[in-house]
Amino acid sequence: MHLHKYEKIWLIFGIMALIIFLSVVGVSAFHQGHTPSGGHKKIDPEKVSETAPFDQPGVHEKEDGTYEVVMVGKAFGYDPGKIQVPAGKEIMFTVTSSDVVHSFSIVGTNVNMMVVPGEINHKKHTFQEPGTYLVICNEYCGSGHHFMSTEIEVVEQ
Amino acid sequence: MIGQIAKGERKLALANLGFAYAAFLIGTLCGLLQVFIRNDALTLPGWLDYYQVLTAHGLLLAIVFTTFFIFAFFQAGMSRTLGSFGPKVLLWNWIGFIVTSLGTLLVVIMVIGGQASVLYTFYAPLQAHGLFYVGLALFVIGTWIQGFALVGHYQLWRKQHKGELSPLFAFMTVATIILWVIACLGVVAAVLFQFIPWAFGMVDGINVELSRSLFWYFGHPLVYFWLLPAYMAWYVIVPKILGTKVFSDSLARLSFVLFILFSIPVGFHHQLTEPGIASFWKFLQTVLTFMVIIPSLMTAFSMFATFELRGRELGGKGLFGWFRKLPWKDVRFTSIFIAMAFFIPGGAGGIINASFQMNEVIHNTLWVVGHFHITVGTPVAMTFFGLTFWLIPYLTGRRFTKALQKLAFIQIISWSVGMLLMSTAQHVLGLMGAPRRTAYTGYAHDDALAWFDGVLSNHVTMAVGGSILFLSASLLIFIVIQLWWMAPKADVHQAESFPIAPSDASATPRFLENWKLWIGIAFVLIAVAYTIPLADLIQHAPPGSGRFQTW
Amino acid sequence: MKKQEDQTDLKGTLVSVLAVGAIIIIMWVSIYFLYIQRL
Numbered sequence: 001m002h003l004h005k006y007e008k009i010w011l012i013f014g015i016m017a018l019i020i021f022l023s024v025v026g027v028s029a030f031h032q033g034h035t036p037s038g039g040h041k042k043i044d045p046e047k048v049s050e051t052a053p054f055d056q057p058g059v060h061e062k063e064d065g066t067y068e069v070v071m072v073g074k075a076f077g078y079d080p081g082k083i084q085v086p087a088g089k090e091i092m093f094t095v096t097s098s099d100v101v102h103s104f105s106i107v108g109t110n111v112n113m114m115v116v117p118g119e120i121n122h123k124k125h126t127f128q129e130p131g132t133y134l135v136i137c138n139e140y141c142g143s144g145h146h147f148m149s150t151e152i153e154v155v156e157q
Numbered sequence: 158m159i160g161q162i163a164k165g166e167r168k169l170a171l172a173n174l175g176f177a178y179a180a181f182l183i184g185t186l187c188g189l190l191q192v193f194i195r196n197d198a199l200t201l202p203g204w205l206d207y208y209q210v211l212t213a214h215g216l217l218l219a220i221v222f223t224t225f226f227i228f229a230f231f232q233a234g235m236s237r238t239l240g241s242f243g244p245k246v247l248l249w250n251w252i253g254f255i256v257t258s259l260g261t262l263l264v265v266i267m268v269i270g271g272q273a274s275v276l277y278t279f280y281a282p283l284q285a286h287g288l289f290y291v292g293l294a295l296f297v298i299g300t301w302i303q304g305f306a307l308v309g310h311y312q313l314w315r316k317q318h319k320g321e322l323s324p325l326f327a328f329m330t331v332a333t334i335i336l337w338v339i340a341c342l343g344v345v346a347a348v349l350f351q352f353i354p355w356a357f358g359m360v361d362g363i364n365v366e367l368s369r370s371l372f373w374y375f376g377h378p379l380v381y382f383w384l385l386p387a388y389m390a391w392y393v394i395v396p397k398i399l400g401t402k403v404f405s406d407s408l409a410r411l412s413f414v415l416f417i418l419f420s421i422p423v424g425f426h427h428q429l430t431e432p433g434i435a436s437f438w439k440f441l442q443t444v445l446t447f448m449v450i451i452p453s454l455m456t457a458f459s460m461f462a463t464f465e466l467r468g469r470e471l472g473g474k475g476l477f478g479w480f481r482k483l484p485w486k487d488v489r490f491t492s493i494f495i496a497m498a499f500f501i502p503g504g505a506g507g508i509i510n511a512s513f514q515m516n517e518v519i520h521n522t523l524w525v526v527g528h529f530h531i532t533v534g535t536p537v538a539m540t541f542f543g544l545t546f547w548l549i550p551y552l553t554g555r556r557f558t559k560a561l562q563k564l565a566f567i568q569i570i571s572w573s574v575g576m577l578l579m580s581t582a583q584h585v586l587g588l589m590g591a592p593r594r595t596a597y598t599g600y601a602h603d604d605a606l607a608w609f610d611g612v613l614s615n616h617v618t619m620a621v622g623g624s625i626l627f628l629s630a631s632l633l634i635f636i637v638i639q640l641w642w643m644a645p646k647a648d649v650h651q652a653e654s655f656p657i658a659p660s661d662a663s664a665t666p667r668f669l670e671n672w673k674l675w676i677g678i679a680f681v682l683i684a685v686a687y688t689i690p691l692a693d694l695i696q697h698a699p700p701g702s703g704r705f706q707t708w
Numbered sequence: 709m710k711k712q713e714d715q716t717d718l719k720g721t722l723v724s725v726l727a728v729g730a731i732i733i734i735m736w737v738s739i740y741f742l743y744i745q746r747l
């Protein structure tokens with residue numbers, strides 16, 4: 001198999017670029033903690049409202065000063081609806097679904113989580129700017145999919 | 158007639174093409190409806206729903222149009238390069254075609270009946286009518302029958318040509334079929350063992366995350382099932398149209414082998430933001446995804462090299478003089494060249510999508526819609542248009558007249574303009590957070606109002622592009638009808654040919670055609686990438702999800 | 709034989725594929741920065 005000299009140059013260049021891309025996202029993910037949303041805990045999708053932490057959906061301040069937002073997605077809305085959280089504080093979003101697959105996506109941020117029944121998904125985020133953030137479901141969930149949205153009020157503390 | 162294939166294969170290929178273009182017509186009409194509904198410029202009658210239309214659009218264009226076209230191309234090309242089909246090969250191809258068609262019809266009936274507005278990804282626990290899944294299974298089985306019949310034809314050829322490498326077209330066809338069969342195992346497993354028992358009420362719960370993982374085990378190689386036939390046209394057909402040979406036989410084969418190896422164990426890159434799969438496995442599959450970029454880098458080089466060598470032969474001077482010597486007036490070439498050009502941003506976007514946490518920026522936004530319209534929706538589809546222009550008259554014995562060639566130019570140019578507008582708008586809107594798969598985009602919030610503000614970043618621009626696209630699609634249907642029934646019959650001298658470029662295989666290593674080796678390595682890679690995470694999803698399954706019809 | 713083949717003039721090809729590479733890198737880096745900015 002014969003490679004033209006320029007093809008070698010091109011492939012080395014291309015493969016180096018790919019290696020650099022992978023290293024950058026790899027280090028950022030595993031060293032700096034910017035992995036995409038995920039989680040490994042399971043939940044009975046029919047008993048969501050009886051299972052902790054979803055028996056108490058809402059905003060919870062934790063002892064270390066960070067927050068947890070517990071949310072349930074269901075056709076076609078979120079429980080709780082509009083919430084208020086502080087700016088500049090680390091927030092752990094914890095979500096699941098009590099029916100079909102949805103998403104919990106905050107426009108203008110990297111919070112873009114799949115909400116899968118039977119599974120609990122997590123994502124950490126810190127809002128730098130106060131304001132009203134739009135939350136939408138961007139995974140098709142039925143005839144009211146495009147109505148499934150809410151807002152998060154981020155307030156200065 | 159020289160180079161003409163037997164009547165049996167011509168009929169077979171035409172049957173597949175007819176089905177493909179019927180799907181294309183209805184599918185693009187759905188696309189037109191979508192862009193208007195999203196702008197609130199059209200209200201559907203009560204019996205029709207946006208998500209029903211969108212289900213039809215995705216299925217008819219991405220699954221039906223592509224698959225039927227691909228088999229027409231394979232059947233005609235295999236007969237052209239390996240010789241006429243025997244009666245058995247022909248019969249099994251027909252049986253496969255009929256099963257595929259029945260499956261398709263069943264699926265379409267369920268969608269039209271409002272029993273299956275689950276989109277082409279049919280994510281559980283949305284539950285369509287059981288027959289929808291039966292239709293999907295029939296569809297896959299039908300393609301397998303056609304695929305195996307073609308492989309049978311190839312095996313006969315190899316028996317009669319011991320020790321020879323097969324023609325490049327046949328090699329690539331077999332590689333694509335191998336890829337398709339291995340890929341379908343995932344979706345077949347999900348449909349047979351999860352969806353059908355659940356939809357017919359034999360079991361009560363479904364393991365949602367497992368079904369998604371099996372779907373995407375299939376879903377990524379699916380895109381390579383679309384892409385590889387386009388690459389076949391680029392590698393084997395285009396050089397002939399240019400009047401030259403394949404740039405490198407061995408590298409062409411190597412790239413297809415790499416696609417078999419690396420396009421399957423990568424499905425998690427569609428599930429990067431999902432729970433249930435550990436970050437380690439998501440990242441491992443991200444790395445494997447990056448491996449499958451390499452054969453496309455090789456393809457880019459081969460294409461430019463083919464163009465440059467030929468352009469220089471024709472007298473092109475300097476760094477880019479060869480570029481002007483290419484046969485731009487030949488729509489069979491220009492169409493495919495444009496297709497290739499669209500694949501540059503398309504492929505670059507794909508690298509972004511697969512880049513692990515960067516996926517959160519674009520996942521399920523309109524960016525993704527923009528992305529697949531400049532991968533499958535143009536590079537693949539427009540390559541198929543470029544093939545159609547000669548394949549139909551080749552099969553019907555008619556002429557691709559000067560007037561029709563002019564129309565063909567208008568068609569590909571309008572498609573390019575429409576797609577540029579629509580897909581650019583979609584990419585930008587996606588970055589601004591606009592979601593995909595939504596019947597309307599009127600969220601009461603400043604961020605969402607901005608989706609109607611810009612020049613390119615505007616839902617209206619998307620609709621303008623979509624309308625131009627639909628006009629272009631109608632024009633294509635007109636050309637197809639002309640080439641099929643109306644254009645003048647060709648005599649011996651004017652007959653269209655099936656262009657196959659010569660490919661010098663004298664220096665090509667034999668082991669490239671050792672399929673057992675490649676299939677074996679492919680399964681090892683699949684086992685490495687999938688065994689543990691899938692076993693984990695099965696062992697630690699949550700109680701199953703019930704049946705939901707939320708549409 | 710091989711030497712000769714290597715001299716086939718593919719400068720335009722090299723420049724073209726490197727341009728493709730540049731597009732890939734520019735697009736990737738832009739979205740990477742968008743990601744960082746939204747952290």
Ligand code: HEM
Pocket residue numbers: 185186188189191192211212214215218219222223276277278526529530533534535538592593594595596622623624626627630
């Ligand atoms: C007239 C030409 C076309 C127009 C106007 C068009 C328009 C659209 C629009 C607006 C969407 C997004 C809808 C949404 O997310 O709410 C869409 C989705 C889609 N399009 Fe097209 N499109 C066209 C041609 C094609 C072609 C040729 C293909 C493939 C060969 C294709 C494949 C798809 C797929 C797979 C989806 C995703 C469906 C889903 O989300 O389930 N489209 N199209």
Ligand SMILES: [Cu+2]
Pocket residue numbers: 102103137138139140141142144145146148
């Ligand atoms: Cu939704």
Ligand SMILES: [Cu+2]
Pocket residue numbers: 376377380426427
């Ligand atoms: Cu993929």
